[in-house]
Amino acid sequence: MLFPTAVFALFFFAVFAAHWSLAAWPRTRKAFLLCASLFFYGYWSWKFALMLLASALFNHAAARRMHALPVPEASKKRCWLVAALVFNLGLLGFWKYTGFLIGDVILPILRMASIRIGPDAVQWLVGFQEELFPVLSRIILPVGISFFTFQALSYVIDVYRGKTVPAASWLDFANYLAFFSQLVAGPIVRAKDLVPQMEQMPHRASSLDSGRAAFLILSGLFKKTVLANWLASRLADPVFAWPAAYSGPDVLLGVYGYAIQIYCDFSAYSDIAIGTALLLGFKFPDNFNAPYLATSLQDFWRRWHISLSTWLRDYLYIPLGGSRRGTSRTAVNLLITFLLGGLWHGAAWTFLLWGAFHGVYLILERAFVTGWQRLFGSRTDPDSAPGLSKVVFAGAGRFFARIWVFHLVCFSWILFRAGEVELVREMLGAIAAWRNAVSEVVLWETTAVLIVITGFITQFFDGRRLWRLYQGMSRLPGWLLGAIAALVLTVILALGPEGVAPFIYFQF
Amino acid sequence: MSNPHEEKTSGMPVRRTIVAVTVFYALVLALNAVALHESIERQPFGPARTFWLSVTGPPAAASRALRLDRPREFVNKTLGSRINH
DSSP, rough: OOTTHHHHHHHHHHHHHHHHTTTOOHHHEEEEEEEEHHHHHTTHHHHHHHHHHHHHHHHHHHHHHHHOOOGGGGGHHHHHHHEEEEHHHHIIIIIHHHHIIIIIIIHHHHHHHHHHHHHHHHHHHHHHHHHHHHHHHHHOOOOTTHHHOOOOHHHHHHHHSSSSOOOHHHHHHHHHHOOOOTTOOOOOOHHHHHHHHHEEEEEEETTTTTTHHHHHHHHHIIIIIIEEOOOOOIIIIIHHHHHHHHHHHHHHHHHHHHHHHHHHHHHOOOOOHHHHHTTTTTTOOOOOOGGOOSSHHHHOOOOOOOOHHHIIIIIIIITTTTTTOOOOOOOHHHHHHHHHHHHOSSSEEEEEEEEHHHHHHHHHHHHHHHHHHHHHOOOOOTSSSHHHHHHHOTTHHHHHHHHHHHHHHHHHHHHHHHSHHHHHHHHHHHHHHHTTTTOOOOOOHHHHHHHHHHHGGGGGSSSSTTHHHHHHHHHSOOOHHHHHHHHHHHHHHHHHSSOOOOGGGGGG | OOOOTTOOOOOOOHHHHHHHHHHHHHHHOOOOOHHHHHHHTSOOSSHHOOOOOOHHHHHHHHHTTTTHHHHHHHHIIIHHHHHHH
């Protein structure tokens, strides 16, 4: 079920009405919310809704067992943690990485080996592949599995570490794991933030941040239906499909277009998720904070997909040793974190390259900051925000740092979007050739430039920059807020093209 | 979650939010029923299409009679079609 569709609008209205009508019956309300979330997920595939339910059952049972064990039985506790890790990572690994592992890693090795062995081995391999490919093609990635698996992992790890206690009931945990607002594309909400809200359930006497909710939902719909869809169909998709047909300036605009598209698309999902949750009385953390205004790559990762970057920091980078074990170990930890972060996004070599690019650049950036500090005696910790720019740049320098980081990120989006290494080479080749191969510039139209700029400007909606506006909206009479929101949505729908493409992050 | 501005944000009571959401849905339906009906007409034939056409038919007819489809049409003609030509 996609957010910007009539089906979701109808679904949400029913959930909203029932959720507040059932406020006097908390258990029924929780059961209803879980059924609604499973319906939302099962609308796409009921089999995977059952898998989600099984994941909730197993993870909650593991967490309860770990919590119930006394301190001397640490080894049993660890066994439960390992079981939960194997279960969750096994689930993710099977659905997401089987095809990649067999098709892109094992089979190429077998092909090389069979050529060396002889014709019989080649013939066997051909037959084996013919049997294998139909099986592999039947493995369909469950939508949002990376998101809910990471939520489940954070829950069991936090319970193991004693940072949080298990949910009061399985129903509360299942509601945390399957909550429809953020189920398929985040934000990855931590158990300590959402489980208590699921246990308590919002009270009818409480007040809601409705102004902010309305703004986030509408701005999310604008970013997705008007901006992201336009940028995808008019700039990014055509250029990435056939870069050789475009001149360098057009390919460059296509890359800029994709950078803005992915921001508008993904932040739109987060905005709508946060907004719909707010209307039901639940609070999520922010997931974006004007990422293209970052002055260093480290700063970028504090602003982009915040819930994933903090997850990777807390459950991977820091347990690996973080920056506490010397320069070279820190570099290795950074690289591992970003390689796995890249693989989290998708099972392809280009995602691994994307992660490697970010990891290596962050290592270099860190080394540069440390070197600068040694030379000029600054005491800023390389881990403290915003890193490079604070140490090295000031004033106008920050402006150029922003432009530099934006272009670095744009370059990395080529790796992210391309899917194949050959396409990355073609894209870069087209930009490098500029107007030598294809001289005609066709994409630099006023509308295209205006939409790219508008998308860039929407970053200023992130965080709480507009909190005064939210406050003002929340003070309006209910009927007036509803009427204004309806008019704005009508304008958005009239501006957008017919039909809505799925969110980019659904595939992760 | 621990934003300094969070405390300053005054909320809206649930009752008022319910009014806002109800008005929002009613108006969105009134202003967009015709477009919604037309988009369902373009769907492939089948029981789902027939069902949704029968659901959206009356609001679309009312919206057309009251000329409530005009604002969307106006924006679409003046801006939407220019952007998506």
